[in-house]
Amino acid sequence: MLEITDLVTEFDSVKALNGITFQAKPGLITTVIGANGAGKSTLLRTISGLERPTTGSIKWFDQELTHKSVEAIVRSGIAQVPEGHAVISQLSVAENIELGGLFRRRIARGDLAIATREVYELFPILYERRNEPAGSLSGGERQMLAISRALVSRPKLLLLDEPSLGLAPLISAQIINIVNQLCRSTGLTVLLVEQNANTALAVADHGILLSLGKVVADLPAKIMIADSSLRAAYLGY
Amino acid sequence: MSKVKTHKIIGLRSTLLAIVFFIFIILLSNQFDAYNQSQLTNIATLLIAVFSITLLTGASGQISLGQGAIMAVGGYSSALLVTRLGFSMWISFILAIFISALFGLFLGLAAARLSGPYLAGTTLVMALAIPSIAVRFEGFFSGDVGLSVDYGNPPDWLTNLLGEISIEVWSLYVVLPFTAIALFAVLNLSNTRTGRTWRAVRDNEVAAALAGINIGRTKVIVFVCASGLAGLAGALYGFRGLVAPSVYPTDLSLTLLTAAVIGGLRSIGGAIFGTFAIVFLPDLIEKITKNFAIPENIGTYLPALTIGLLLLITVILNPRGAAGALEHLRHRKRH
Amino acid sequence: MNSFLTALFSGTAQGAIYALVSLGLVLVWRGAGIVNFAQMGQAMFTTYIASQLIQHNYSYWSAFVIALVSGAVLGALVDLGLMRPLTSRKNSQLLNSQSMRTTIPVIASLGILGVLKALAGILWAGEERGFPSPVAPNAIKIGSTNLAITGFDLFVIGVVFLTLVLTTIFFTKTGMGLAMRASALNPEVTRLSGIKVGSVRTLGWAISGTASSLAGLLVTPRTNLSPNTLDLLLIIGFTAAVVGGLSSLAGSVLGGFILGYVISFVNVYSAPENVFIAILAFLLLALFIRPQGILGSKEVRNV
Numbered sequence: 001m002l003e004i005t006d007l008v009t010e011f012d013s014v015k016a017l018n019g020i021t022f023q024a025k026p027g028l029i030t031t032v033i034g035a036n037g038a039g040k041s042t043l044l045r046t047i048s049g050l051e052r053p054t055t056g057s058i059k060w061f062d063q064e065l066t067h068k069s070v071e072a073i074v075r076s077g078i079a080q081v082p083e084g085h086a087v088i089s090q091l092s093v094a095e096n097i098e099l100g101g102l103f104r105r106r107i108a109r110g111d112l113a114i115a116t117r118e119v120y121e122l123f124p125i126l127y128e129r130r131n132e133p134a135g136s137l138s139g140g141e142r143q144m145l146a147i148s149r150a151l152v153s154r155p156k157l158l159l160l161d162e163p164s165l166g167l168a169p170l171i172s173a174q175i176i177n178i179v180n181q182l183c184r185s186t187g188l189t190v191l192l193v194e195q196n197a198n199t200a201l202a203v204a205d206h207g208i209l210l211s212l213g214k215v216v217a218d219l220p221a222k223i224m225i226a227d228s229s230l231r232a233a234y235l236g237y
Numbered sequence: 238m239s240k241v242k243t244h245k246i247i248g249l250r251s252t253l254l255a256i257v258f259f260i261f262i263i264l265l266s267n268q269f270d271a272y273n274q275s276q277l278t279n280i281a282t283l284l285i286a287v288f289s290i291t292l293l294t295g296a297s298g299q300i301s302l303g304q305g306a307i308m309a310v311g312g313y314s315s316a317l318l319v320t321r322l323g324f325s326m327w328i329s330f331i332l333a334i335f336i337s338a339l340f341g342l343f344l345g346l347a348a349a350r351l352s353g354p355y356l357a358g359t360t361l362v363m364a365l366a367i368p369s370i371a372v373r374f375e376g377f378f379s380g381d382v383g384l385s386v387d388y389g390n391p392p393d394w395l396t397n398l399l400g401e402i403s404i405e406v407w408s409l410y411v412v413l414p415f416t417a418i419a420l421f422a423v424l425n426l427s428n429t430r431t432g433r434t435w436r437a438v439r440d441n442e443v444a445a446a447l448a449g450i451n452i453g454r455t456k457v458i459v460f461v462c463a464s465g466l467a468g469l470a471g472a473l474y475g476f477r478g479l480v481a482p483s484v485y486p487t488d489l490s491l492t493l494l495t496a497a498v499i500g501g502l503r504s505i506g507g508a509i510f511g512t513f514a515i516v517f518l519p520d521l522i523e524k525i526t527k528n529f530a531i532p533e534n535i536g537t538y539l540p541a542l543t544i545g546l547l548l549l550i551t552v553i554l555n556p557r558g559a560a561g562a563l564e565h566l567r568h569r570k571r572h
Numbered sequence: 573m574n575s576f577l578t579a580l581f582s583g584t585a586q587g588a589i590y591a592l593v594s595l596g597l598v599l600v601w602r603g604a605g606i607v608n609f610a611q612m613g614q615a616m617f618t619t620y621i622a623s624q625l626i627q628h629n630y631s632y633w634s635a636f637v638i639a640l641v642s643g644a645v646l647g648a649l650v651d652l653g654l655m656r657p658l659t660s661r662k663n664s665q666l667l668n669s670q671s672m673r674t675t676i677p678v679i680a681s682l683g684i685l686g687v688l689k690a691l692a693g694i695l696w697a698g699e700e701r702g703f704p705s706p707v708a709p710n711a712i713k714i715g716s717t718n719l720a721i722t723g724f725d726l727f728v729i730g731v732v733f734l735t736l737v738l739t740t741i742f743f744t745k746t747g748m749g750l751a752m753r754a755s756a757l758n759p760e761v762t763r764l765s766g767i768k769v770g771s772v773r774t775l776g777w778a779i780s781g782t783a784s785s786l787a788g789l790l791v792t793p794r795t796n797l798s799p800n801t802l803d804l805l806l807i808i809g810f811t812a813a814v815v816g817g818l819s820s821l822a823g824s825v826l827g828g829f830i831l832g833y834v835i836s837f838v839n840v841y842s843a844p845e846n847v848f849i850a851i852l853a854f855l856l857l858a859l860f861i862r863p864q865g866i867l868g869s870k871e872v873r874n875v
Contacts, residue, residue, distance in 0.1 A: 048764065050760065050763075050764075069768075070763040070764060071763060071766050071767060071768045071769075074763075074764060074765065074766035075766050079764070080764050082760065082761070082764060086758070086760070086761045086764075087761070088754055088757050088758045088761055088762075090753075090757050091750075091753065091754060091757065095750055095754075098747070098750060099750060099751070099754050099761075099762065099765045099767070100765050100766075102747050102750065102751055102765060102766070102767060103765070103766035103767060104766075105747050149761075149765060150764075153765070153766060294675060298672060298675065300674075300675045300678055300679075302609075302682070347856055347859055347860065351859065351863070354601070354606070354607035354674060354678055354818075355814065355818075355859070355863075357607065357609070357675075357678045358607060358609075358810040358811075358814065359814075359855060359856070359859065361609070361807060361810070362807050362810065362811060362851060362852050362855050363852060365803075365804070365807055365848055365852075366848040366849055366851060366852035367852075369845060369848035369849060370848075370849060372845050373843075373845050373846060373849060439672070487803070491682060491686070494679065494682065495682075495686075498679055502672075534693065534694065534697045535694045537693065538689075538690040538691075538693035538694045539690075539694075541686060541689065541690040541693070542686075542687060542690035542691065542694065544686060545683050545684075545685075545686030545687035545689075545690055546683075546687055548679065548680075548682065548683035548686060549654070549680065549683035549684065549687065552658065552676055552679055552680045552683060553654065553657070553658065553680075556672075556676055
């Protein structure tokens, strides 16, 4: 269980997160939605350690993550797929995937090979293009690669930052579906940040609605999707 | 708008400061013996070159490790004008400014395309290569031997006015007006629109470009101004007696940078402090170590060690230099 | 014909050394965004260590190995003790400006250079001394004809070639090599992959220190050793790195060899006093024609 309590993150004394509290249950998809600037990305970046919170705490089961380094957080089983299909374009597809499991190469070499095979099965196109530079991939393929890089680290919690950003609806639906299947079949916990609330809520179990750095609604996804007044007030449609 | 600018260029404050500086140095020189008077002349000369670094690095963020080489350009220009073409010393100084500025223009055109470390490396190569040109074209530049030039003798009207003047004092009298004018110029520059434009480029090139500042042109202009200053310093430096490659070694460039850094890259007062420090520090160290039995080889390298350590300590503990530390103290008192 | 061969062979041997220096500079530049002007000061220092050991009757090879190791240690120390704290500090006002963030490390590296030179002077006197080579610097003979290449040249070329092969294997075939490339290209994604980018960066400094230390050991049998001997090598290495492309490891090696040939041909066909001017001219030419270098990519330069 991911427990976030009274989280505050500031940039030059502007509070991007202003006291966030919620929980994400294991094995489920929790989606964080909200308008531009609501603090969604900052939330994920604070969980993964890229931003330092001013106050508050982040706990993954009984592990305190709040002041750990990015590397230590990844090594404790929390992988982030950052915004904008973050892959290293000068490296090949295979190298990008290898990078994700690099820190485990001494402790779990055998499992690394299995994990790599699994992501290639999940995204066969990546296997076909494994020797090409990641920069030559299409936007959707890059997102698949970014997710694969995270998956080979065998995360227990996957933080996805706007995976559908800039992708064609069909492709983003495909990617979200794969994440959904993964969650259901392996028990992976997913925290999905999305601007496209409908797509996200359609697969999610639980919805968190952010506005101006605060949680304004914390509801089961089914209820949130039906609440048109909530959407009108905070998302504008 | 142009009215505002004119008003600021003839700023009262900078005029006063320049005059105060001038009088201060004169008074100080009266207290000194001949050796320290010539050290004071060195300070007044090198200060102009350190100002060029304050301008370049402190105001616009470009780094040059080759100001010594530009000093050489100024030195050779004026020395050649005097020895080969019979120009008067004073006119040769003025022309040296323009020739070095022209050189700075070419350099600036190359430098505008370069950022940080590229510029640093290129100017370092320049610091090494330019003095060697004098050796290469020995017939014209007199090679390693160099060109002998000096400040000459004080004119009669001055000796009539002040009585007999030693050569050390006369040297100071030649250099000091230029230093005061340079001080006046850099003080003004930092307060005008131009100065603000430069600082904007230093702080954030992208933002400056978005605000409509022509980054390339600004960098070139800064380089031209700084080169003119360094060239003037080089000319004055050479007329102490000799213009030769050994007078403008690579270490000179690094010494100038050190002075600017330990004083505070962004501050003109800091430049003055830093220059005093690097000129008098070796003397001070010698005075202290004379009382101890320190082997000669250690004594030789002690000033270099101290200056290197000072540079490191400044960068680590207080990158804004002595001037920054002072400001910090003042700030704390007020609260 | 014979002078052409002389220029070619000595150019290869010199170029091999320049390639090491340039490689060292590029390693640190890619990893940390810093051009380390103290690099050859570090190498000078470790070569003095080797020289001292040899004077105290250690064998050449044990001194050689110890110098390389101390090169690595010194490189790592510079990063851990100075560069890392300098670049990680965020709140200092001076470092808030873009250009100052690149300027301050340059100044810091010059400070290290000054301190190392002064320390070497204090510890081992300023006098120039010779440095031995394991191979006699005589021309190789076949029958009675002297070839244009010396045994020492061959030794240098062999050692550097081996080093380059090992470096290539390290970067392309090992996980640590991949981690180093990734950290240089995109530190954030690399950290999110669980890799300690800071440690990887320190390793880069260590490898760079080793490479330049090796360059010092290989060049001083010819130039002798003094606190200032290796300054020129830094200048040449920097030019080589710019010519080849500061962002490219392969480019830096290529640039080293190009500079080797340029300098060697200027030496043979023109005059030694033209070398400095040739370097400056070559550098300016490279900057005007292809500022990103032969193998460099454009975007990296503006970061």
